[in-house]
Structure formats: structure tokens, C-alpha cells
Amino acid sequence: MCRCQGRIEDGAIERARAALDADVDIVDLACRASTPLAADAVGCMREAPLLGERAASDAPLRFFPAREYAAGGVKAAPRLAALVAMAQLPEPPPVDAVSYDSQGRVAVLGAGPEAMAWAQRLQGKADARLQVTVFAEDESPLEASSPRQVPVHRARQVSVSGWLGAFRVAWTPANAVDASTCTGCGACITACSSDAIVRDGVSAYVDAARCNDKRRCIEVCEAGAIDFSFAPRTATFDLVLDLAEVPRLTMPHPPQGYFAPGGDVLKCAEAALEMTELVGEFEKPRFFDYQASLCAHARNRIEGCSRCIDTCSTSAIEADGDGVRVAPYLCMGCGACASVCPTGAMRYNYPAVPEVGARLRAALQAWQAVDRTAPTVVLHGAAQARTLQVAAETDPLPDDVLPLAVHDGASIGPDLILYALCAGAARVVVWQSDEAPATYLASAQRAAGFATAVLQGLGLDTDGARARAVSGDVDTLWAALAGPVPAALGEAARFHPQKDKRTTLEMCFEHLVKLAGATPPAPLPLPSGSPYGTVEIDGDRCTLCKSCVGACPSKALTETPEALQLRFREASCVQCGLCVATCPEDALSLTARLNLSPEARQPTVLHEDPPCTCVRCGQPFGSSAAVGRIAERLAGNPHFASPEQRRRLQMCGDCRVVDMMSPAAGRSELSVLDH
Numbered sequence: 001m002c003r004c005q006g007r008i009e010d011g012a013i014e015r016a017r018a019a020l021d022a023d024v025d026i027v028d029l030a031c032r033a034s035t036p037l038a039a040d041a042v043g044c045m046r047e048a049p050l051l052g053e054r055a056a057s058d059a060p061l062r063f064f065p066a067r068e069y070a071a072g073g074v075k076a077a078p079r080l081a082a083l084v085a086m087a088q089l090p091e092p093p094p095v096d097a098v099s100y101d102s103q104g105r106v107a108v109l110g111a112g113p114e115a116m117a118w119a120q121r122l123q124g125k126a127d128a129r130l131q132v133t134v135f136a137e138d139e140s141p142l143e144a145s146s147p148r149q150v151p152v153h154r155a156r157q158v159s160v161s162g163w164l165g166a167f168r169v170a171w172t173p174a175n176a177v178d179a180s181t182c183t184g185c186g187a188c189i190t191a192c193s194s195d196a197i198v199r200d201g202v203s204a205y206v207d208a209a210r211c212n213d214k215r216r217c218i219e220v221c222e223a224g225a226i227d228f229s230f231a232p233r234t235a236t237f238d239l240v241l242d243l244a245e246v247p248r249l250t251m252p253h254p255p256q257g258y259f260a261p262g263g264d265v266l267k268c269a270e271a272a273l274e275m276t277e278l279v280g281e282f283e284k285p286r287f288f289d290y291q292a293s294l295c296a297h298a299r300n301r302i303e304g305c306s307r308c309i310d311t312c313s314t315s316a317i318e319a320d321g322d323g324v325r326v327a328p329y330l331c332m333g334c335g336a337c338a339s340v341c342p343t344g345a346m347r348y349n350y351p352a353v354p355e356v357g358a359r360l361r362a363a364l365q366a367w368q369a370v371d372r373t374a375p376t377v378v379l380h381g382a383a384q385a386r387t388l389q390v391a392a393e394t395d396p397l398p399d400d401v402l403p404l405a406v407h408d409g410a411s412i413g414p415d416l417i418l419y420a421l422c423a424g425a426a427r428v429v430v431w432q433s434d435e436a437p438a439t440y441l442a443s444a445q446r447a448a449g450f451a452t453a454v455l456q457g458l459g460l461d462t463d464g465a466r467a468r469a470v471s472g473d474v475d476t477l478w479a480a481l482a483g484p485v486p487a488a489l490g491e492a493a494r495f496h497p498q499k500d501k502r503t504t505l506e507m508c509f510e511h512l513v514k515l516a517g518a519t520p521p522a523p524l525p526l527p528s529g530s531p532y533g534t535v536e537i538d539g540d541r542c543t544l545c546k547s548c549v550g551a552c553p554s555k556a557l558t559e560t561p562e563a564l565q566l567r568f569r570e571a572s573c574v575q576c577g578l579c580v581a582t583c584p585e586d587a588l589s590l591t592a593r594l595n596l597s598p599e600a601r602q603p604t605v606l607h608e609d610p611p612c613t614c615v616r617c618g619q620p621f622g623s624s625a626a627v628g629r630i631a632e633r634l635a636g637n638p639h640f641a642s643p644e645q646r647r648r649l650q651m652c653g654d655c656r657v658v659d660m661m662s663p664a665a666g667r668s669e670l671s672v673l674d675h
Contacts, residue, residue, distance in 0.1 A: 001013055001024050001025065001026050001027070001043050001066060001084075002026075002027050002028065002029070002030040002031070002042070002043065002044055002067065003026065003027070003028045004028075004029070004044070004067050005028065005029065007067060007071050008043075008066065008067065008070050008071060008076070008080070009073055009074055009076075010026075011073075011074040011077070012070060012073065012074050012075075012076045012077040012080050013026055013077075013080065015074065015077035015080075015081070015370055016077050016078075016080040016081035016084060016366075016370060017084075019081050019366065019369035019370045020081055020084055020085060020088075020366055020369070022084055022085070022088055024084060025039065030042065030044070030047075030051065031044070031047035031050050031051055035054075036054050036055065037051060037054050037055055037061065038057075039055075039061065040059070040061070040062060041061065041062040041063065041064060041087040041088075042061055042062075042063050042064075043063075043064055043065070043066025043067055043070070043083065043084070043087070044063060044065075044066065044067040044068075045063055045064075045065045045067065045068055045389055046067060046068070046389075046393075048061075048063045051063070062087065062091070064083050064084075064086065064087040065083065065385070065389055065392075065403075066080055066083050066084070068388075068389040068392045068393065069083060069389075069392055069397055069403060070083065071392065071396045072396030072397065072399070075399045076396070076397075076399075077370050077371070078366075078367040078368075078370040078371040078373070078375065079367070079375070079397070079401070079402055081366040081367060081369065081370045082362075082363035082364070082366045082367045082375075082402055083363075084366065085362040085363055085365065085366035086359045086362055086363050086404075088362070089358060089359060089362055092351040092352070092355040095285045095286055095287070095349045095350055096285070096286040097283040097284065097285060097286060098283065098284050098285070098286050098328045098329060098331075099281065099282070099283050100163070100164045100165045100256075100257075100281065100282040100283070100284075100329070101165045101280075101281050102164055102165045102238040102239065102257065102278050102279050102280060102281075102282070103131075103165075103238050103279070104129045104130045104131055104238060104239070104279040105130075105131050105133070105236070105237045105238045105239070106119075106122055106130050106131065106132045106133070106237060106238070106239045106240070106241060106275060107132075107133050107135060107160075107167065107169050107235075107237040107239070107240045107241070108122070108132060108133070108134050108135065108150075108241045108243065109135045109137065109155075109158055109160070109169075109240065109241070109242045109243060109244060109248070110135075110136075110137060110241075110242070110243025110244055111136070111137060111138045111140060111243070112134075112136035112137075112138055112139075112140040112141075112142050112152075112154075113140050113141075113142070114243055114263075115134045115135070115136055115137075115243055116134055116136070116142055116150070116152070118241060118243065118268060118272065119132040119133075119134045119149070119150045120149055120150065121272060122241075122272055122275065122276075123149045123150055124149075129279050130239075130275070130276065130279070132149075132150045133150060133151045133152075133153070133180070133235070133237070134150050134151070134152045134153065135152075135153050135155040135158055135169065135171060136152055136153065136154050136155065136174075136179075137155055137156060137158060137174075137244070139154075139174075141200060141201060142179075142200055142201035142203075151179070151180035152179040152180055152203070153171065153173065153178065153179060153180055154173060154174040154175040154177075154179055154205075155171035155172065155173065155174055156171065156172050156173075156174040157170075157171060157172045157232075158170070158171040158248070159171070159248060160240055160242065160248045160249060160258065162236075162255070163255040163256065163257060163258075163327070163329040163330055164238065164239070164255065164256040164257030164278065164282070164329070165238045165257070166236065166238075166329070167236065167237045167238065167239070167240050167255075167257065167258070168234055168235075168236055169234065169235050169236075169237055169240070170232060170233070170234045171232070171233060171234075172230060172231075172232050172233070173227070173230050173231075173233065175205055175206055176206040176208075176217075176226050176227060176228045176230075177197075177200075177203055177204045177205060177206055177225055177226055178203075178225045178226070178227065179200070179203035179225075181223055181224065181225035182203035182204055182223060182225040183223050183225070184199075184203055184204070185223075186199070186204070187220040187221060187222075188204055188217035188220060188221055188226060189204060190220075191216040191217055191219070191220045192216065192217055193212065193214060193216065194210050194211060194212040194214075195210065196208075196209075196210035196211040196212070197217060203225070206226075215228070238257065238278075238279075239257045239258075239259075239275050239278060240257065240258045240259065241259050241261075241268075241271060241272070241275065242258065242259065242260040243261070243262065243263070243268070244260070244262070245262050245263060247260035247262070248260070251313060251314055251315045252313040252314075252437040252439075253313045253314045253332050253334075253437070254314075255314065255329070255330050256278075257278055259271035259274070259275065284333075285333065285349070285350050286328050286331075286349070287328075287331055287332075287333035287335065287348065287349055287350045287407075288326060288328075288331060288335075288337065288338065288346060288347065288348060288349060289346075289347040289349055290323075290324070290326055290345060290346055290347075291344075291345045291347070292322075292323040292345070293345075294343045294344055294345035294553070294554075295322070295323040295324060295343065295345040295346075295553065296342065296343050296345070296553040296554065296574055296576035296578060297309075297319060297322060297323050297324050298319065298321070298322045298323075298578070299322055299550070299551040299553065299578050299582065300322075300550075300551065300582070302551065302578065302581045302582050303319075303581065304551075304553070304576035304577050304578035304581060305342060305343075305574070305576040305577070305578075306319075307337075307340040307341065307342070308324060308336075308337035308340060308341055308346055309324060310439065311336045311337060311340050311439045311440075311443055312336065312337055313332070313334060313336070313437040313439065313440070314330045314331060314332050314334075315330065316328075316330035316331045316332075317337060323345075326346075333350055333407055333408060334408045334410040334411065334440065335348035335350070335407070335408055335410055335411025335412075336408075336410035336411065336439065336440055336443055338411060338413065338501075339410060339411055339412060339413035339414075339443055339444075339447060340413070340443045340446070341501070342531030342574040342575065342576065343501075343502070343531075343553070343554060343574050343576075344500050344501035344502055347499060347501075348411045350407050351406065351407070352499055353415060353416060353497050353498070353499060353501070353504065354496060354497055354498065354499060356404075356406055356416060356497075357416065357419055357423075357496060357497035357504075358496070359404060360377070360404065360416075360419065360420050360423055360425075361423050361496070363402060363404065364377075364402075364420075364423050364424040364425060364492065365424070365492070367402060367424075368424060368492075373400070373426075373485075373487075374400075374424055374425060374426035374485070374486075374487055374488035375400050375401065375402040375425060375426060376398075376400045376401050376402065376425070376426055376427040376428075376429065376481060376485060377402050377404060377420050377425040377427070377428050377429070378401055378402065378403045378404065378429050378431050378477065379404055379406065379409060379412045379416065379417075379420070379428065379429070379430050379431070380403065380404075380405055380406075380409045380430070380431040380432070381405065381406060381407065381408040381409035381410070381432070381433075382405055382406075382407055382408070383433055384405070384409065384431055384432070384433060385403070385405040387433075387473070387474060388403055388474060391474040398478065398481065400426070400485045401481070402425075409430055409431065409432045409436075409440070409444070410432070410436070410440040410443065410444070412430045412444065412447065413447050413501065414447040414448075414450045414451050414505065415497060415501045415504040415505050415508070416497070417430070417447055417448060417451045417467050418451050418454065418505065418508040418512070419493075419497045419504060419508055421451070421455070421466060421467070421489055422489070422492070422493040422508050422511045422512065423492050423493055424488050424492035425488070426466070426485050426486050426487060426488055427465060427466050427467070427468070427481075427485065427486065428448075428451075428466065428467050428468070429468045429469070429470060429477070429480060429481065430444040430447070430448060430468070430469040430470075431469075431470055431471070431477050432444060432469070432470070432471040433471060433472075434471045434472045434473070434476075436471060440471075441469060441471045444469035445469045446527070446529065447467075447469065448467040448468055448469040449467075449527050450526065450527060450530050450531075451466075451467040452464050452466065452467050453524065453525065453526050453527055453530070453594075454509070454512065454524060454526075454594060455467070455489075455512070457521070457524030457525065457594065458512055458513065458515075458516035458518060458521060458524070459516055459518070460489055460512060460515065460516055465483065465486070466486065466489075468480055489512070489515050490515040491515070493507075493508075493511045495507045495511070502531075506571075509594070509596055513596055520596055520597035520598065521596055521597075523593045523594065523595040523596075523597075524593060524594040524595075524596070525592070525593055526592040526593055526594055527592060528592055529575070529592065530575060530592040530594075531574050531575055532573065532574075532575065532592065532593065532594045532595075533570075533573055533575045533590055533591050533592040533593050533594075534568070534570050534573065534590075534591050534593060534595065535556075535557070535568055535573060535579060535588055535589070535590060535591075535606065536588070536589045536590070536591055537566070537587055537588055537606055537607050538585075538586075538587045538588075538589075539587075539607050541585045541586060541587035542566070542585060542587040542588075542607050542609075542625065543585060543609075543623060543625045543626040543629050544564050544565075544566060544607065544608075544609050544623045544625065544626065545584065545585070545626065546559050546566065547582050547583060547584060548566070548578075548579035548582055548583055548588060549566070550582075551578045551579055551581075551582040552578065552579055553574070553576065553578065554572045554573065554574050554576075555569070555572060556568060556569050556570070556572035556573040556574075557579055557606070558603060563608065564608055564609045564610070564611055564623045565605050565607070565608040566605070566606045566607045566608070567603040567604065567605055567606060568603065568604055568605075568606040569600075569601065569602065569603045569604075570595050570599075570600040570604075571595070571600045571601045575590050575592060577590060609623040609624055609625045609626075610623075610624050611623060611624065612624045612626075612627040612650065614650070614651050614652040614655050615647060615650045615651060616651050616652075616655035616658075616659065617651075617652065617654075617655050619652055621651075621652035621653065627649060627650065630649060631646065631649050634646075634649070644659075647659075648660070
């Protein structure tokens with residue numbers, strides 16, 4: 001721990017060290033000393049590059065923002081203790097990697113002259129190992145170059161898909177001459193009797209308005225560069241430079257390797273420079289796990305939940321039958337899919353919830369070991385961490401604030417918000433950049449709103465100030481934190497958060513009920529779209545067809561084989577809406593609420609109907625409601641005009657056949673000669 005010439009006061013350091021069972025060495029001007037640093041972690045982010053070179057062991061030093069966040073006198077001691085406690089924790093276990101292989105094949109898309117100019121600049125970087133292809137999307141003349149540096153396609157309807165190392169460019173030729181194949185020999189120009197072919201810098205160009213369709217040009221072209229079929233084509237590239245004013249890929253976070261600077265010369269130059277560094281093999285973490293068995297996206301081609309698809313800023317998630325498919329090469333690791341998933345089918349791994357929970361628990365315990373007050377925990381991403389550290393250089397953090405950075409703030413869901421409050425935080429604020437996609441803030445606000453509804457329902461948050469989500473700069477953050485800081489909810493929880501989201505939430509609910517002293521509380525109202533609730537049924541409409549049972553992904557709806565009953569376990573319901581969308585009778589509706597009573601964990605009868613007994617043999621064969629509904633719908637059918645015919649609707653399948661073949665039905669005994 002470096003004092004940094006008194007920026008961190010000795011009193012704060014001593015109070016923090018006394019409260020922790022930690023091996024902390026206190027030095028001054030560590031960044032200017034010449035001796036190796038025999039440490040595992042250093043409390044300074046500003047000089048991390050310099051200090052990292054002076055590690056005494058081969059293991060890399062870890063850095064934490066004590067210098068930045070612990071300024072401000074002795075009052076910073078609780079925050080300093082929390083930072084040291086988090087720094088003592090082991091690194092999270094490594095996650096699987098996703099590999100990219102980029103060979104430097106570049107597609108430049110745009111107007112011909114501009115695209116050619118940037119292509120030649122890229123191709124001219126000898127050390128970049130780039131092989132550039134131009135897709136000219138207008139009819140502007142192309143300047144001749146000798147020797148020819150890049151292949152050129154006159155193209156229209158150009159589209160792009162894929163990712164770094166595997167972009168697929170699809171296009172339709174805009175001219176009969178393939179400029180990338182043409183040798184520029186001029187044989188076609190000589191052979192054309194209508195003077196429809198002219199020189200076009202790097203190749204030849206066919207003027208379709210003057211062409212007489214004799215196709216002599218095809219006969220004389222030994223390179224096979226002329227084709228009047230204009231068949232769509234595709235090619236694979238590693239990198240794409242899109243110079244169009246409107247990018248082809250419009251998702252908030254386009255894939256790595258795709259650059260769309262438009263006509264901005266400076267941005268084009270920056271993109272060209274970055275592309276030269278994207279040749280070779282690269283790795284990134286596989287940020288997520290997906291359990292298809294838990295997914296509530298669809299059943300039998302009927303859509304239920306699509307929150308991960310709607311939230312993803314990279315278009316990495318798409319429907320795949322009853323579940324979804326995630327392209328790990330497109331995933332940027334925001335974690336928003338996991339934060340909005342109601343079932344826990346999508347899990348974030350970088351870091352996973354248990355690792356973040358361990359940091360929260362250690363930090364809050366250390367804080368309260370120094371000061372019995374409860375802090376305001378600010379959860380944010382790595383980009384906001386840098387912003388906050390710069391701001392803290394001149395303005396110390398408010399005394400009650402405890403920042404905690406994760407890879408991306410969009411990964412913060414209701415489970416972590418409620419766990420932080422259960423573990424001893426006074427308030428929790430999820431802070432995001434105002435440049436983040438709007439879906440990120442919306443998902444964070446839903447998570448905070450869910451937490452607030454639970455707390456208010458239990459009487460633990462009268463003014464709704466314990467859980468917030470904000471976006472903007474540091475001043476916006478401080479404005480959101482204005483006002484008195486409440487005390488902690490009560491005794492800190494002792495449980496650890498789990499990978500399974502609903503398990504963590506249920507442990508939080510149990511702890512909050514204990515703090516509220518309400519056993520069992522009445523069902524708590526929740527905002528629409530919350531992942532907990534009940535199913536309401538219109539008994540007059542329901543025929544117990546049980547389509548909803550087959551559609552329910554969480555097995556909240558079940559049937560009783562020995563009785564005509566529809567049963568419901570409320571604690572398992574994720575409010576995906578598949579039952580409502582599947583029901584052919586429009587008999588179901590959803591109500592968001594949180595039922596914490598023991599009965600919510602047990603299956604209860606949602607609807608039942610006495611069986612209809614056969615009027616001929618007395619055996620049960622279906623529900624009374626279903627038989628009655630069939631009779632209503634067939635009331636005007638000529639095949640059921642007589643009382644005897646209508647009576648058959650009240651018979652089982654066997655008796656119905658026997659009755660139809662009986663003499664009383666107007667025919668003789670069934671013969672083997674009957675067809």
C-alpha cells in the first residue's frame with residue numbers, strides 16, 4: 001500500500017489494516033523506488049504499467065484502485081479496507097476461450113474511387129500482410145493502376161454477415177465484366193460491333209444500353225471474365241471496411257473486424273490502422289453458458305420469452321427451434337442476456353455471479369469491520385471504472401460510496417442487486433454509460449424495479465431509494481445518490497450466491513422475509529414482465545385440453561393422470577407466457593406477483609372438471625366441459641340433427657361405434673362384406 005506522498009492518510013491505512021487479517025506493507029512513492037515489488041497486489045491503478053515491470057516474481061501483479069478511491073482522509077478507511085479485502089481474494093477460475101484466425105483478407109465496400117483509394121493505402125502497407133478486394137458500388141470510372149494492386153468487383157445489393165476471420169460478403173454483379181478476372185487485354189473491345197465495351201481503368205466495362213446481345217465478347221475472352229447471367233455471388237473475408245454512409249450492420253455493437261467509418265477521413269485512417277493489427281490468431285473469453293433445457297423461448301413454434309434476443313446488442317442470439325442459438329464469435333460479453341433471462345438458462349461467466357458475490361461479501365464485511373455504517377454499492381463496468389478513477393483524482397468519492405467494477409455493468413441482474421442489499425449494503429446503484437445501448441439501461445431499470453417492488457412489498461424500502469439504475473457521467477451518478485443514506489436492512493446474510501439465478505433469488509427472499517418479520521406475507525405485487533407470478537384461469541372457457549402443460553418449460557403447470565385436474569406450482573412459474581399463447585380457448589392470463597408462502601412451492605389445483613361418463617356403458621371418457629363444448633359447436637351440423645345422433649356425443653369411442661352399427665340406428669348387423 002503506497003501513501004502516494006500523503007494522498008492516502010496513515011490513519012486510514014492503519015484503521016483498515018487493523019480491521020483485516022491482511023499482510024499489508026506500507027511504502028511511499030512505490031512507483032519511483034528501484035527495488036523489486038515483493039507483492040501480490042498493489043493499491044494503485046495510475047502507475048500500473050510502470051509497477052508491473054518491477055514485480056519480484058514471475059506471477060503478474062494485480063492492481064486495485066486504493067490510491068484513487070481511498071483519498072479523503074480517515075473517513076476513507078472503510079472503503080480502503082473493502083478494497084484490500086477484495087484484492088486478497090483469488091482470481092476467478094479461467095473460462096473457455098473463443099479463437100479467431102484472421103489471414104488479412106480485406107473487403108472494401110463503397111463508391112469506386114473512394115474504395116480504390118483506401119484499398120491501395122491498405123495494400124501498400126507491406127508489413128500488414130493485407131490482401132484487399134474492392135466492391136465498387138457505383139458506376140464512377142476507376143483509375144488505372146500499373147501494376148494492378150487490388151481485385152475489383154462492380155457490385156450491387158452488397159450484404160455482410162459474420163465476424164472477424166469469417167465475414168461473408170454477398171453481392172450481385174453490376175456489370176457483365178468481372179473486373180477481378182479481366183486481364184485488360186482489350187479483345188472484347190475490339191470484338192464488340194456496337195461499341196458497347198469501353199476501357200474502365202483496371203478492366204473493361206459493358207454499357208448495357210448499347211449492347212446488341214451478340215455476345216462476341218464472350219467468345220473472345222479467354223479469361224472467362226464476361227458473364228451476362230448476373231448470378232449472385234459470395235466470398236469470405238477476414239476484415240471489412242464499409243465506406244457507405246449508412247452501415248450495413250446497424251446493431252449497437254458490430255462484430256470485431258467490421259469497420260464502418262462512412263466518409264469521415266480521420267475515422268477511415270483510424271480503421272485502416274486498426275485493421276493492420278488484426279492479422280493473426282486471437283482469443284477472447286467465452287462469456288456465457290446456455291442450458292437449453294431451461295429456456296422458455298418457444299414450444300411447438302409458439303413464441304414465449306425473447307428477452308435475450310431483444311436485449312443483445314451484437315445480434316449474437318437468434319431463435320433456434322424451441323430454444324435460442326448464441327454465436328460466441330459475435331458475443332462481446334455484456335452479459336445483458338443473463339441479467340434478463342427469467343429462468344437462468346443463460347448464465348454469465350466473466351465473472352460468474354458467485355465470484356462477484358464473493359467480492360461483495362468480503363468488501364461489505366471489511367467495511368463494517370471498520371465502520372458500522374452501511375455503504376452505497378455502485379456496480380458498474382470496466383469503462384465506468386476508468387471514468388470514476390479519473391474523476392477521483394481531483395474530487396474524492398463521497399464517504400458512503402463503495403464502487404465495485406465488473407466486466408460490463410449490463411450483466412448486473414436482480415439477483416446481485418438483492419444479494420448486495422442482503423449482504424449489508426444500504427443502497428445499490430447500477431451505473432452505466434450514456435453511450436451504452438438503450439436496452440442495457442432498460443434491463444437494469446427493470447432489475448432495480450423488481451428489487452424495489454420486493455423490498456417495498458415487505459415494508460423494507462418506503463421511499464424506493466435502495467435500488468437504482470442510472471446512466472450518464474459522474475455528476476449524474478452523484479446526483480442520483482443525493483439525499484440521506486439509510487441504514488442497512490438488518491443483519492447481513494450468511495449465504496453465498498449461486499450460479500442458478502432463481503436459487504439465489506429464493507435465498508434472498510427468505511432472508512428478506514426474516515428481516516421484515518412477515519411470515520408468511522401476502523403475495524407481493526410486481527411490475528409487469530417480472531419473472532415471478534401466477535396464472536389466472538377462466539374455468540368457463542377451460543376444457544382441460546392440457547395444451548398448456550405440454551408448453552410450460554418450467555413444469556409449473558402439470559396434470560394429474562388419475563383425475564381431470566390442472567395443477568400449478570407458483571414458485572416455478574417464470575411468466576414466459578407460453579401457456580397463454582398456446583391455450584386454444586383463451587382461458588389463461590398472467591399476473592406478476594411474488595408469493596412467498598409455503599403453498600407457492602406446492603402444486604395446487606388450478607382447475608378441475610368432473611369426468612363425463614358414457615351414457616351407454618357408464619365409463620368416464622373425457623371432461624364434461626370438453627364434451628359440452630363439442631356439443632355446442634356441432635349443434636347446427638346436419639350429421640347430428642336427430643336426438644340419437646346428438647346422444648352419441650355423450651358416448652365413449654367404443655360405444656359410439658357399436659351404437660352406429662346397431663339395428664336401432666337404421667341398418668343391420670355389420671357384415672364382413674361391408675366396405
